[in-house]
Amino acid sequence: MNALFKDRKNLVASVGVLALVVAILCVVIPQALTMRQPDLIHQGPGVTEVRKLSDFFDGIAGTSGDTEVYVLDSGKPGASALLLGGTHANEPAGYLSAVLFIENAVPATGKLYVIPTANASAMSHTDYMEGTPRRFAIDTPAGPRSFRYGSRATSPADQWPDPDIYVHASSGQRLSGSETRNLNRAYPGRVDGTFTEKVAFAITSLIRKEKIDITIDLHEASPEYPVVNAIVAHNRAMKIASIALLNLEMDDIPIGVEPSPTNLRGLSHRELGDATNTLSLLFESTNPAQGRLRGVINEALIVEGKDEMYLAAHKLGRLFVPFGPQGEPLKKRVARHISTTQAVFDAYASEMPERHVLVGAMPSYQELLDKGIGPYLQSPKTAAGAAPRAPQQLAEVPERRGLAQ
Ligand SMILES: [Zn+2]
Structure with a gap:
């Protein structure tokens, strides 16, 4: 009983x-x-075509690795450049910088390709055990606009299980098994590889087929990471990175340049430069939401970038970048990426004036600091049929130092 x-x-x-x-x-x-x-991204006045990444490698067609490639073609001679946002979908400055180029930029010469979510699968989930919000909002004049905050890696829903050891295919380099889903360890990619290797291969194919002169992979890193507020450049891109650094420093934007290590394999700045003719560079801004020293992660930390723990770490001399009570707001990190991108284009043209990607109608570093990102984003209601915001007044593209026009 x-x-x-x-x-x-x-x-x-x-x-x-x-x-x-x-x-x-x-x-x-x-x-x-x-x-x-996917988040809504509005086609700005400079967008001439929207293609799919699978146009360059049909092995990803119909998968969640396929994604939009926005083309901004001036129709005039110049260089071609590719911007990659969202390689790591938990690094929002890269993603939002790409969105700002798509919604605002008007190239006067050359051709710009922008992929805002290079690893679209990584944008579809958050990292386990981190408690990250799935979204964050940016205030625009027409109300808050929401963006996804994803993960560093491809979703396990698309690629699983991880091996114990990830072996980079073309070099034999061995890394932790979870790195098998990291797009920035998968280059140059493989036709018959994993989901992530196929996405990497599609990007490499785009660079080859479209004869991309300059490739820029937009990232962020935590304040305790040694390579931060920096350009990492393939050896063939070191000269333009150094010229860009001088011009940025003259504009009071402190930045470092690091050569791409030859023995660190699978990364965009190494493999895309080795496997194709492109000049390959990667930018890092400072994102306290990514670090291990941070306190609670929430929308405020992602957008405003203020954190008491990092302030304490800075006072103890444990960080590689200055970190004050004002933090590292997203608008400043986006301003840094946009200014650095344009400084690299200008540096390339200072070597070859006829090969310029001269991008107008973008907010300046100071405008982004003063007004924030919101005024340069389309209305969140555009999707519901509202008229899109008029493009920013096409400001005169300032003559950059050292540029013979
Ligand atoms: Zn990254």
């Missing part, structure tokens, strides 16, 4: 736990699935 009572009690408890789990899943799964929906 006692055993029967105990069994019934266990059964009731089990059914209760099961019901609780089902209830939690009913709330969590629909929320998680919203991350599979």
Whole structure:
């Protein structure tokens, strides 16, 4: 009798736990699935064509690795450049800088290709055990506009399981198994490789087929990471990186230049420069939301970049960049990426004046610091049929130092 009572009690408890789990899943799964929906990105006045990454390698067609490639063609001679945002989808300055180029830029010479979510799968989920918000909002004049905050790596829903050891295919370099889903360890990619290697191969194919002169991979890093507020350049791109550094320093934008290590394999700045004719560079800005020393991660930390723990670490001399009470706001990190991109284009043209990607109608570093990102984003209601904001007045493109026009 006692055993029967105990069994019934266990059964009731089990059914209760099961019901609780089902209830939690009913709330969590629909929320998680919203991350599979891409953010709206408006085609700005300079966009002449929107292609798919699978146009350059059909092995990713129909998968969540396929993504938009925005083309901004001036129709006039010049160089061609590729901007990659969202290689690591938890580094929002790269993603938003790409969005600002798509929604504002008007090239006067040359051709610009922009992929805002280079690893589209990584944008569809968050990192485990980190408690990161799935979204953050930027205030625009027409109201808040929401963007996804994703993960460093491809979603396990698209590539699973991880091996114990990830072996980089063309070099044999061995890394932790989780790096098998890191796009920036997968270059130059493989036709018959993993999901992530196929995405890398599609980007490499685009660079080859479109004869991209300059490739810039936009990233962020934590303040305790040694390479931060920096350009990492392939050896063939070191000269233009150094010229860009001088011009940025003259504009009071402190930045470092690091040569791409020859023995660190799979990264864009190494493999794309080795495997193609492009000049390959990677930028790092400072994102306290990524670091291990941070406190709670929330929308405020992502957007405003203020953190008491990093302030304390700075006072103890433990960081590689200055970190004050004003933090490292997203608008400043985006301003840094946009200014550095244009400084690299100008540096390239200072070597070959006829090969310029002269991009007008972009906000300046100071404008972004003063007004924030919001005024340069389209209305969040544009998707519902509202008229898109008029393009920024096409400001005269300032003559850069050292540029013979
Ligand atoms: Zn990164």
